[in-house]
Amino acid sequence: MNVAPLPVGLSPLSDAASSLEGEEGARLRERLASVQALVGDELREVEALLARVSAEGPAPGTEAAQHLVLRGGKRVRPTVLLLSAACFGEVTSTARALAVVAELIHSATLLHDDVVDEGDERRGAPTARRVHGNAVSVLAGDLLLVHALRLTEQALPSALADLIQTLGSLVGGEIIQLRGRRELDLSLETYDAVLRGKTASLFSWATRLGARVGGASPADEARLGAFGEGIGVAFQLVDDALDYTSEETGKTLLADLREGKLTLPLVVAAERDPRLAPLLTGIHAGRLEQMDEVRRRVLESGACDEVRRRADEVTERALSALAEVPASPARGLLDALARQLTARRV
Numbered sequence: 001m002n003v004a005p006l007p008v009g010l011s012p013l014s015d016a017a018s019s020l021e022g023e024e025g026a027r028l029r030e031r032l033a034s035v036q037a038l039v040g041d042e043l044r045e046v047e048a049l050l051a052r053v054s055a056e057g058p059a060p061g062t063e064a065a066q067h068l069v070l071r072g073g074k075r076v077r078p079t080v081l082l083l084s085a086a087c088f089g090e091v092t093s094t095a096r097a098l099a100v101v102a103e104l105i106h107s108a109t110l111l112h113d114d115v116v117d118e119g120d121e122r123r124g125a126p127t128a129r130r131v132h133g134n135a136v137s138v139l140a141g142d143l144l145l146v147h148a149l150r151l152t153e154q155a156l157p158s159a160l161a162d163l164i165q166t167l168g169s170l171v172g173g174e175i176i177q178l179r180g181r182r183e184l185d186l187s188l189e190t191y192d193a194v195l196r197g198k199t200a201s202l203f204s205w206a207t208r209l210g211a212r213v214g215g216a217s218p219a220d221e222a223r224l225g226a227f228g229e230g231i232g233v234a235f236q237l238v239d240d241a242l243d244y245t246s247e248e249t250g251k252t253l254l255a256d257l258r259e260g261k262l263t264l265p266l267v268v269a270a271e272r273d274p275r276l277a278p279l280l281t282g283i284h285a286g287r288l289e290q291m292d293e294v295r296r297r298v299l300e301s302g303a304c305d306e307v308r309r310r311a312d313e314v315t316e317r318a319l320s321a322l323a324e325v326p327a328s329p330a331r332g333l334l335d336a337l338a339r340q341l342t343a344r345r346v
């Protein structure tokens with residue numbers, strides 16, 4: 001089947017679809033065509049709105065914002081929001097506006113995150129902070145945050161309370177993560193709180209609000225919320241494993257380790273290899289030359305496979321919640337997207 005490319009990233013599906021041969025590739029290309037048929041027009045509109053909104057405001061804030069936003073990205077959050085709406089009804093202009101909000105918030109957090117983490121590369125290019133400086137990157141994030149709040153107020157004022165709570169979770173997750181720089185904390189509870197705060201909260205907002213504006217019952221809205229939370233957790237688990245295993249994420253390899261960031265591959269590897277905790281303490285104390293050894297030990301411990309196994313498990317639970325809402329083409333696509341995100345290798 002010949003599929004016209006989507007104007008947006010949707011890379012988990014489109015990259016895999018173009019690289020896979022045989023039955024699996026064909027199945028994926030078919031799903032991509034279905035996304036195209038179901039929400040392709042809406043995604044194009046979301047993309048146009050994103051470009052317009054991120055241009056609003058004074059330069060150089062807008063330049064830094066557009067440096068990030070116009071480089072694409074997977075657009076996973078808007079896509080799941082639109083598909084969540086399509087599970088229950090028509091995809092209205094309100095759903096499209098909220099899909100833009102989801103990506104604006106995500107972009108704002110990345111502009112801040114790259115300052116906090118001193119990130120050098122994102123989406124295969126130098127980060128906005130490297131091009132425009134830290135101060136501009138922070139203010140560009142603020143600009144996008146304000147656009148997101150204004151757009152929500154215009155599109156669905158009742159969604160603001162939920163969004164503010166979600167923003168609180170995002171910030172809270174990041175702050176808890178930051179504690180790891182002061183003292184080494186290899187507890188699963190801390191890692192879980194970070195993951196749910198900084199990543200799963202926005203996924204869950206997107207699927208829940210999508211369902212709400214699509215006309216879902218409160219019970220189905222909660223199911224979509226649980227689905228979003230699960231795929232958010234799985235997404236971050238895979239991201240954290242990729243920090244050790246992939247050189248093609250468009251980000252700097254071992255960035256998490258360099259930043260003293262606690263992630264599950266480290267937690268699991270430290271449980272299996274008693275030599276790791278002292279090495280990590282050394283990295284904490286600035287002995288960065290030990291990073292290669294830590295990476296080798298993490299890989300040898302099989303921790304990344306274990307993390308992927310846990311991501312599969314969380315995804316399966318998320319899919320069970322999704323399976324309880326009425327069957328529809330959109331539900332099938334959410335199912336496929338969740339599996340694809342968890343299986344991604346870059």
Ligand code: FPP
Binds near residue numbers: 108112113174199251
């Ligand atoms: C990326 O994680 C960062 C996040 C998922 C959230 C960042 C949130 C904030 C900075 C606080 C909230 C900000 C606003 C504007 C409300 P990562 O660093 O693990 O991933 P990466 O490898 O992509 O950098």
Ligand code: MG
Binds near residue numbers: 113114117119
């Ligand atoms: Mg980061």
